[in-house]
Amino acid sequence: MYLKKIPDEHDCGISVALKIVGGKWKAWIINCISKGMIRPSQLHRELTVTSPRVINIHLRELEKYGIIDKIVHPGLPLKVEYFLTETGKSVLPIIDIMERWGDNHRQPVNEPDN
């Protein structure tokens, strides 16, 4: 979790939603968990573009916001599993529509890149 100097006010729904789904990896992580990749090591293997550290940070954040639940199975070897909460499941349509839109508008957004 990152320290914020300026508290945000959650004045509009958009900014609330962006706390969950904005950012570079959160939506992807939520997507992965919804598809059954519920153990940290699975996520680490799938998201090789980022380091495990990055995924962990986002998992803590999503847990803090009540999007995912963490279940620690007692005993060794360690076994941890993440699940989407009801709130977390309600985010999936947002991710879905964003993914569809992005897939259909890759060109116009992509072209002007320098």
Added chain:
Amino acid sequence: MYLKKIPDEHDCGISVALKIVGGKWKAWIINCISKGMIRPSQLHRELTVTSPRVINIHLRELEKYGIIDKIVHPGLPLKVEYFLTETGKSVLPIIDIMERWGDNHRQPVNEPDN
């Protein structure tokens, strides 16, 4: 527009969509334009939480991505108007669903704030 050191790859639709709708003000600006606030000075007056400079930067960016069109009416005094393109209009459902979700989940996301 901001200079980027690391080019992004647009590998997934989510990241494409977030280029338009992520960030602190872009979704809000798109929303305002769709509601008829099409002149720069109108937007500046409405979004007093940010400086005009910030809005201008985002307007350039949205224009670059083909989300809005800029029409400069010739003659003085200067008159400029922005319109959503067809691509821009197709973004509105994303903003809408994000806003709804955020309004309905203010508490769980808001609570853990320090």
Added chain:
DNA sequence: CAATATAGGGAAGAAAACTTCCCTACATGA
């Protein structure tokens, strides 16, 4: 004994995003 797998975090640095300050240029109204 060393390597790998499990799960995770502190510190520090890099990049991206946001913000403020101050500037151009023209016209109108006080």
Added chain:
DNA sequence: TCATGTAGGGAAGTTTTCTTCCCTATATTG
């Protein structure tokens, strides 16, 4: 003449977000 309204940008600074490096700890496998 001076203030305000129109539209906009350069430079520099701050904040937020992302990333890398290097640690802890235990169990299993080679």
